[in-house]
Amino acid sequence: MLFGEIVEPSTRALIDEDFDEYPEVTESSPEWQGAREVPNEINTLVFIETDKVKKLFHSCVLQERKAVARIKNGGVEISDIGNRKYVVTFSEKRDLTYGQITESLKDWIKTAKNVYTITSDSISNYQNINLPEKPFSLIRVLTNDTTNSFGYERLESPNLISGFGASVLTYCIHLGIKCTLFITYVDTSPLDSVNMGPLIGLLERIEIPITHNELKITTSASNLYM
Amino acid sequence: MALMNLKNEDLSGYTLIIPSISVANVPQLTIDLSITTYNFRKVTTIWHPAIVPSIGVDPYQTNQDEICTACELYVNKELKLAAIQLRSAIETKLALTNEQIDNLMEVNGIKPLELTIGGKYSITGGGFALKLFEILHEELRCTLLVKYVSEGDNRPDALTMLEKVFAISGLHDTNSIVFPSSWDFVFGGPPPIGIY
Numbered sequence: 001m002l003f004g005e006i007v008e009p010s011t012r013a014l015i016d017e018d019f020d021e022y023p024e025v026t027e028s029s030p031e032w033q034g035a036r037e038v039p040n041e042i043n044t045l046v047f048i049e050t051d052k053v054k055k056l057f058h059s060c061v062l063q064e065r066k067a068v069a070r071i072k073n074g075g076v077e078i079s080d081i082g083n084r085k086y087v088v089t090f091s092e093k094r095d096l097t098y099g100q101i102t103e104s105l106k107d108w109i110k111t112a113k114n115v116y117t118i119t120s121d122s123i124s125n126y127q128n129i130n131l132p133e134k135p136f137s138l139i140r141v142l143t144n145d146t147t148n149s150f151g152y153e154r155l156e157s158p159n160l161i162s163g164f165g166a167s168v169l170t171y172c173i174h175l176g177i178k179c180t181l182f183i184t185y186v187d188t189s190p191l192d193s194v195n196m197g198p199l200i201g202l203l204e205r206i207e208i209p210i211t212h213n214e215l216k217i218t219t220s221a222s223n224l225y226m
Numbered sequence: 227m228a229l230m231n232l233k234n235e236d237l238s239g240y241t242l243i244i245p246s247i248s249v250a251n252v253p254q255l256t257i258d259l260s261i262t263t264y265n266f267r268k269v270t271t272i273w274h275p276a277i278v279p280s281i282g283v284d285p286y287q288t289n290q291d292e293i294c295t296a297c298e299l300y301v302n303k304e305l306k307l308a309a310i311q312l313r314s315a316i317e318t319k320l321a322l323t324n325e326q327i328d329n330l331m332e333v334n335g336i337k338p339l340e341l342t343i344g345g346k347y348s349i350t351g352g353g354f355a356l357k358l359f360e361i362l363h364e365e366l367r368c369t370l371l372v373k374y375v376s377e378g379d380n381r382p383d384a385l386t387m388l389e390k391v392f393a394i395s396g397l398h399d400t401n402s403i404v405f406p407s408s409w410d411f412v413f414g415g416p417p418p419i420g421i422y
Contacts, residue, residue, distance in 0.1 A: 097275050097276060097278075097317045097319075097320060098275075098278065098279050099273070099274065099275025099276065099277060099279065099317075099320075100275040100320075102275075103275055127411055129410065129411075142281060142282070142283070142293055143293075144293060146291055154283060154291075155282060155283055156283065156288070157282060157283050157284070157285050157288040157407060157408045157411075158282065158285060158408040158410075158411040159282055159283075160280050160281065160282040160313075161280070161281050161282065162278065162279060162280045162281075162314070163279065164279075166279035166280055166281040166296075167279035169281055169293070170271065170273065170279050170281055170295045170296065171273065173271055173293060173295060174231070174271045174273040174295075181281070
């Protein structure tokens, strides 16, 4: 940086996004692989995202199961976990928008009896004026199904959730389909029985079969102690 | 997929306020103030795959079960005002074309006017505001309101903007201002006790 150089804060990034001319609208459609047909009956459809949640699911739920369908350019894999229950895994490697991916899964969503989404965020991002001491992890819920919140407290204002789970819940609200979003706020340390305990409890409550498995605990790539 | 489900709402003769995601988010703050001060009622969520999803509890009545999504339409029947609250960004690669906007206006009974304005404007940091204005002003009576601000505590800017919106709409803003409860966290939560 040069002396006197004006450095704009990152929030000014919007300035560069003024749209004198919009880019050409590119019609991209989902590239399905595997079974295109939606099952006649879906009891539970669980959408998962974020590394922590996916790691736990891969270790305790999905294990060696192969996806029955995937959207190649959407970063989406659908796995059958038995008893008419399906897990939709979402990765960030995608060419489509969250909304496009959600719309392409609308037949799955409409067929499902229960729609859940599970996401996670760092506990440091959780805001609660009445909770000055934050626990290692906690779960909050957002749902348009007023009959059942599974015993979890509702997410408080002004916390906001973004990502794939937010897109699915928004879509369900728009269509009038019941959907429940769970967010687990966890510390940034690697997965262990303490910070993942509440999430395993959640899987039991929404009746997702768990195979107890040892989590491979990996230490931080950095050996810097803060 | 319908962009919005207006059901039996008749918005004929209403003035629509659209906030652009722009520097300091003053337009969003202004819409927040309008909703809480003048008791706007939510009539529908707005869905489009270009809207970046964002979801939370109702920022105006936090003790309610209502969920707020990234884009919603609020109305005040007495004032004949409708306001879109947009709480996240737009994926520009999916922007509506002029033809799609024309179709949307037709479906929702929005009558175009025969007006043309020449000239070219530039607004730095104004988000999609100018582009939207350029698309709409040929067919609708459309006003683009811009406030130059610095980022920081922008609540006073929102108050000023609210006054202007009402002045332009020919309305008298007599209500005492009510701040949304979500504004309690404008500067984040309290510091953790552990640091002391």
